[in-house]
Amino acid sequence: MKFKRTERIGATVKILSDNPNKVFTLSYFTNKFNSAKSTISEDLLVVKNVFEKLELGKVITIPGAAGGVKYIPKTSKTENEEFLLKLCEKINDSSRVLSGGFLYLVDIIYDPSIASNIGKIMASNIDYSEADYVVTMETKGIPMALMTAKAMNLPLVIIRKDIKVSEGPTLSTTYVSGDNTKVKSMSLPRKAIKENSKVIIVDDFMRGGGTIKGMMDLMNEFSAEVIGVGVFISTTNPNEKMVDNYISLMELDEDNKVRPNLKTFKDEYKNF
Amino acid sequence: MKFKRTERIGATVKILSDNPNKVFTLSYFTNKFNSAKSTISEDLLVVKNVFEKLELGKVITIPGAAGGVKYIPKTSKTENEEFLLKLCEKINDSSRVLSGGFLYLVDIIYDPSIASNIGKIMASNIDYSEADYVVTMETKGIPMALMTAKAMNLPLVIIRKDIKVSEGPTLSTTYVSGDNTKVKSMSLPRKAIKENSKVIIVDDFMRGGGTIKGMMDLMNEFSAEVIGVGVFISTTNPNEKMVDNYISLMELDEDNKVRPNLKTFKDEYKNF
Numbered sequence: 001m002k003f004k005r006t007e008r009i010g011a012t013v014k015i016l017s018d019n020p021n022k023v024f025t026l027s028y029f030t031n032k033f034n035s036a037k038s039t040i041s042e043d044l045l046v047v048k049n050v051f052e053k054l055e056l057g058k059v060i061t062i063p064g065a066a067g068g069v070k071y072i073p074k075t076s077k078t079e080n081e082e083f084l085l086k087l088c089e090k091i092n093d094s095s096r097v098l099s100g101g102f103l104y105l106v107d108i109i110y111d112p113s114i115a116s117n118i119g120k121i122m123a124s125n126i127d128y129s130e131a132d133y134v135v136t137m138e139t140k141g142i143p144m145a146l147m148t149a150k151a152m153n154l155p156l157v158i159i160r161k162d163i164k165v166s167e168g169p170t171l172s173t174t175y176v177s178g179d180n181t182k183v184k185s186m187s188l189p190r191k192a193i194k195e196n197s198k199v200i201i202v203d204d205f206m207r208g209g210g211t212i213k214g215m216m217d218l219m220n221e222f223s224a225e226v227i228g229v230g231v232f233i234s235t236t237n238p239n240e241k242m243v244d245n246y247i248s249l250m251e252l253d254e255d256n257k258v259r260p261n262l263k264t265f266k267d268e269y270k271n272f
Numbered sequence: 273m274k275f276k277r278t279e280r281i282g283a284t285v286k287i288l289s290d291n292p293n294k295v296f297t298l299s300y301f302t303n304k305f306n307s308a309k310s311t312i313s314e315d316l317l318v319v320k321n322v323f324e325k326l327e328l329g330k331v332i333t334i335p336g337a338a339g340g341v342k343y344i345p346k347t348s349k350t351e352n353e354e355f356l357l358k359l360c361e362k363i364n365d366s367s368r369v370l371s372g373g374f375l376y377l378v379d380i381i382y383d384p385s386i387a388s389n390i391g392k393i394m395a396s397n398i399d400y401s402e403a404d405y406v407v408t409m410e411t412k413g414i415p416m417a418l419m420t421a422k423a424m425n426l427p428l429v430i431i432r433k434d435i436k437v438s439e440g441p442t443l444s445t446t447y448v449s450g451d452n453t454k455v456k457s458m459s460l461p462r463k464a465i466k467e468n469s470k471v472i473i474v475d476d477f478m479r480g481g482g483t484i485k486g487m488m489d490l491m492n493e494f495s496a497e498v499i500g501v502g503v504f505i506s507t508t509n510p511n512e513k514m515v516d517n518y519i520s521l522m523e524l525d526e527d528n529k530v531r532p533n534l535k536t537f538k539d540e541y542k543n544f
Contacts, residue, residue, distance in 0.1 A: 010322035050282035102438040112422035150384035166374040
């Protein structure tokens with residue numbers, strides 16, 4: 001089958017965009033489109049330009065024998081701000097405040113397109129160039145953690161609250177969550193993480209940081225290093241968290257209002 | 273800013289592909305690319321052609337005032353077969369059989385790109401044209417259910433195992449799972465599903481069908497109709513399930529071996 005230039009470019013964009021951070025060799029495209037290397041190289045220049053001009057992320061060339069091209073998702077600061085401001089407006093709707101002062105958020109954080117945007121923003125502002133896994137704890141953080149892992153092209157690991165006999169030998173720890181009075185447990189199968197791995201932790205909410213501290217301790221048991229932490233919403237109170245280095249996309253104040261945490265968003269690309 | 277034809281086409285593919293089943297008006301593109309309607313219409317013809325020629329799904333035009341174009345993801349039968357055969361080979365590796373005869377699968381079903389493919393296959397073989405939600409139960413089915421919801425452009429609803437006081441008024445039911453001896457409970461906040469909705473249920477595993485039957489009963493309590501059920505793996509034993517109409521992508525036999533369930537995959541597009 002023969003392809004026109006416009007068709008090759010359209011298809012190349014689709015392939016790269018569906019597979020963030022995955023390296024495709026030149027031969028992959030020459031075979032797929034039955035075209036010469038020079039033709040494909042020209043196509044790729046156009047594709048790079050499309051992504052840059054529309055601020056859709058970056059397409060980079062990796063030289064050498066194992067080389068090729070890959071697409072790195074990157075959201076712009078303006079885009080992040082617009083998206084989060086709109087989201088804050090939705091979250092700050094008074095009908096969302098439940099008795100007990102809780103905020104009803106699951107329809108928002110389970111929404112596939114919102115989760116997907118959150119994932120891209122996490123991937124744009126956390127350095128994952130050396131990471132081996134994205135780690136989260138069930139349940140509410142899973143959608144955004146999965147989309148973060150997709151953008152970073154990393155496997156996702158989900159820590160469970162109970163011990164699952166059906167997952168083989170399992171490591172468990174206890175941690176103190178919420179108001180610092182409840183002791184809970186978390187567990188992960190031995191097979192889930194290779195020794196000496198580097199991981200990124202993603203979660204939906206952080207108050208004191210006890211849950212994330214627990215996840216970090218568990219990672220320690222796996223001889224894994226936590227090299228980045230991203231949370232969707234952190235609270236302004238307490239100001240002191242049990243975790244030092246993290247980014248949060250939004251802050252929740254004591255009046256139950258959220259606002260974008262704009263200092264989180266960086267201008268430069270971190271991940272290449 | 274002005275765009276060349278190849279750039280417009282690349283960008284249009286990216287936008288449609290990132291937003292399955294979302295309608296974009298012609299004006300959206302004329303504004304974005306600062307181009308005439310006739311130019312955009314020509315671009316869209318090329319884009320349609322790209323998707324069809326490479327079997328990446330279908331781009332369709334919706335006529336009328338609320339009209340525009342949308343992209344419907346659709347995997348081909350050949351592609352499904354190849355993907356599932358490769359996956360079966362991985363799953364049938366003897367190192368995956370744990371004591372107790374359980375299969376270690378979480379690294380596979382949490383993998384973002386595998387979950388994404390499963391989602392597209394579900395969306396290609398379940399009629400969701402009238403659906404309002406994708407529903408799953410925590411935890412292992414969440415990644416594939418989220419990706420299914422993304423492909424279908426529907427909100428995701430996650431049924432919890434415990435009652436969460438932080439989600440407001442909640443409906444709970446009990447169900448019988450696994451070997452038909454354990455009684456468990458599941459719950460969902462009242463706010464999660466509007467009355468008279470139509471839902472698609474997605475889950476990772478079905479033996480007797482007790483869990484899915486429980487989810488169907490819970491949907492009944494919400495006055496919601498279940499119009500489709502998709503599971504990743506169903507077991508050959510028992511042959512009789514508590515659920516009648518479902519599709520499963522793979523079958524697990526009594527020797528703990530999986531194989532693609534090829535009768536599931538249809539040729540025609542269902543969802544337009």
